[in-house]
Amino acid sequence: MLSAEQIQQNYNTFISNIEKYIESPRKEQLLDLYKSMEETLVVAPASSKASFHNSFDGGYVDHVNRVVKCAIMVADSWFLQGARTETFTPEELVFTALNHDLGKLGIGSEPRYIPNDSEWHVKNQGANYKPNTKLPFLPVQDNSLFILQSAGIKLSINEYIAIKTHDGLYDDGNKAYLISGQNESKLRSCLSLILHQADMMASRIEWEMEWLDKVSAPVKKEVKPTTASGFKQQAEAKKLQSIGKGNTGLLNALKGI
Numbered sequence: 492m493l494s495a496e497q498i499q500q501n502y503n504t505f506i507s508n509i510e511k512y513i514e515s516p517r518k519e520q521l522l523d524l525y526k527s528m529e530e531t532l533v534v535a536p537a538s539s540k541a542s543f544h545n546s547f548d549g550g551y552v553d554h555v556n557r558v559v560k561c562a563i564m565v566a567d568s569w570f571l572q573g574a575r576t577e578t579f580t581p582e583e584l585v586f587t588a589l590n591h592d593l594g595k596l597g598i599g600s601e602p603r604y605i606p607n608d609s610e611w612h613v614k615n616q617g618a619n620y621k622p623n624t625k626l627p628f629l630p631v632q633d634n635s636l637f638i639l640q641s642a643g644i645k646l647s648i649n650e651y652i653a654i655k656t657h658d659g660l661y662d663d664g665n666k667a668y669l670i671s672g673q674n675e676s677k678l679r680s681c682l683s684l685i686l687h688q689a690d691m692m693a694s695r696i697e698w699e700m701e702w703l704d705k706v707s708a709p710v711k712k713e714v715k716p717t718t719a720s721g722f723k724q725q726a727e728a729k730k731l732q733s734i735g736k737g738n739t740g741l742l743n744a745l746k747g748i
Contacts, residue, residue, distance in 0.1 A: 498549035502533055505552050505589075508559055512585035517644055521589070524642045531602045535595060537697070539604050541617030544697040551595060554693055555588070561689035562588040569681055578680035579649045586646075587653040587686050594634025601625050603634070630664075632657060649680050659687040 537545030537554035545554045597603040604620035612618040656665040671677045
């Protein structure tokens with residue numbers, strides 16, 4: 492759960508990301524769009540069930556901000572490993588991260604999710620929210636694209652495909668985009684894959700933050716927490732020990748690389 496101060500801070504970060512990364516005229520268009528949906532935006536959950544992620548007031552913006560951070564980090568990892576940097580722009584990366592779940596806000600003044608008035612479903616299924624039956628059914632990604640189109644906000648082909656397919660192969664409808672036996676029909680940019688990975692990373696982290704300690708089995712042995720750099724050092728040390736087992740000369744040589 493988030494405090495009022497955290498919700499306000501997340502909202503400020505969300506708006507700041509638009510102002511920092513999105514160029515005119517789309518910057519002003521997005522700011523106007525989200526201003527018109529502000530009442531819903533600020534308190535929207537990221538999902539309807541507690542077993543998913545961020546199913547609480549303000550969960551949506553918290554999730555989107557995390558996806559933006561993760562997308563930038565994941566893109567850096569792709570580039571470090573040799574991915575072509577010219578296949579998409581930084582603005583396309585952040586634009587898709589900002590708007591990938593836009594459809595979860597609903598349409599106009601009608602939110603997609605409303606508080607569940609069934610105490611049984613909340614208590615026994617963790618269904619904190621339920622679908623707003625005043626709205627026609629649209630998959631989240633399709634509603635995201637519909638809202639952007641309705642606001643007159645133009646998308647690049649990279650952005651359209653990334654938002655459309657950000658659920659990866661969890662959505663069978665994405666197979667036509669993501670599975671191909673021909674080079675000519677494969678994705679021309681890795682943006683869709685980066686967005687999917689960033690979304691999955693953010694969602695998993697959010698789930699761990701709320702639930703991992705509550706559902707984990709008893710730890711068999713003490714595991715000391717470590718930083719990302721410390722984890723990397725430990726992994727490299729164990730790898731060297733495994734490779735150089737029984738060969739002191741090889742182990743010493745590897746350490747010197």
